[in-house]
Amino acid sequence: MVSPEEPAADQLPIDFGPPGPGARILPFLRRTAPPVPATEHPFDADGWCARGAEREPDDPTGAYEAYRKALDLDGDHAEAHVNLGRLLHEAGHVRAAEMHYRRALKSAPGHATALFNLGVALEDLGSPREAAKAYEQALVAEPDNADAHFNLSRLHERAGRKAAAIRHLKAYRDLIGRKLG
Numbered sequence: 001m002v003s004p005e006e007p008a009a010d011q012l013p014i015d016f017g018p019p020g021p022g023a024r025i026l027p028f029l030r031r032t033a034p035p036v037p038a039t040e041h042p043f044d045a046d047g048w049c050a051r052g053a054e055r056e057p058d059d060p061t062g063a064y065e066a067y068r069k070a071l072d073l074d075g076d077h078a079e080a081h082v083n084l085g086r087l088l089h090e091a092g093h094v095r096a097a098e099m100h101y102r103r104a105l106k107s108a109p110g111h112a113t114a115l116f117n118l119g120v121a122l123e124d125l126g127s128p129r130e131a132a133k134a135y136e137q138a139l140v141a142e143p144d145n146a147d148a149h150f151n152l153s154r155l156h157e158r159a160g161r162k163a164a165a166i167r168h169l170k171a172y173r174d175l176i177g178r179k180l181g
Helices: 043-057 060-073 078-090 094-107 113-122 128-141 147-158 162-180
Strands: none
Touching: 043 060, 043 078, 060 078, 078 094, 078 113, 094 162, 113 128, 113 147, 128 147, 147 162
8 A cells, every 4th residue: 555655656746735935936827718619710810829729738839830820910919928928938038928928918907817927027037026016916807816926925025024925825825725625
């Protein structure tokens, strides 16, 4: 018999506990794209965005090209900007990612994922105050965003704002507890 601490030989151990001190939540990997109705032509901006989301797991270059085609058809397509920004962010092109997150927010000002990802990009660019503002706005758009609470807690702790750090860490733990419980 295998104990809970020891996985079977053919199993991979996975720690589902909360991130440790100093860890941070990275940009959302949630692929956001509206579903394409079967009756709709698949090559409009929504169709290209959906195609990009489908390709991401196995063909990031194809996904990038599909998002670019969506933006060629509709330069204000928020979902294509968010997803393209995330791809660029993951590839280390943080400034370009920031630009796409901001473009998404021009056409969809309360887009929670764009706000959160912008916060991560701003942190990566060394702008913790701006990042905190983006996370705060993400929480206005999506109050149950545990990841935004976690990242805000960390930023407040680094800035010496202990009460705010504790408040956001408690919110994070409560939200995670609800999701796991």
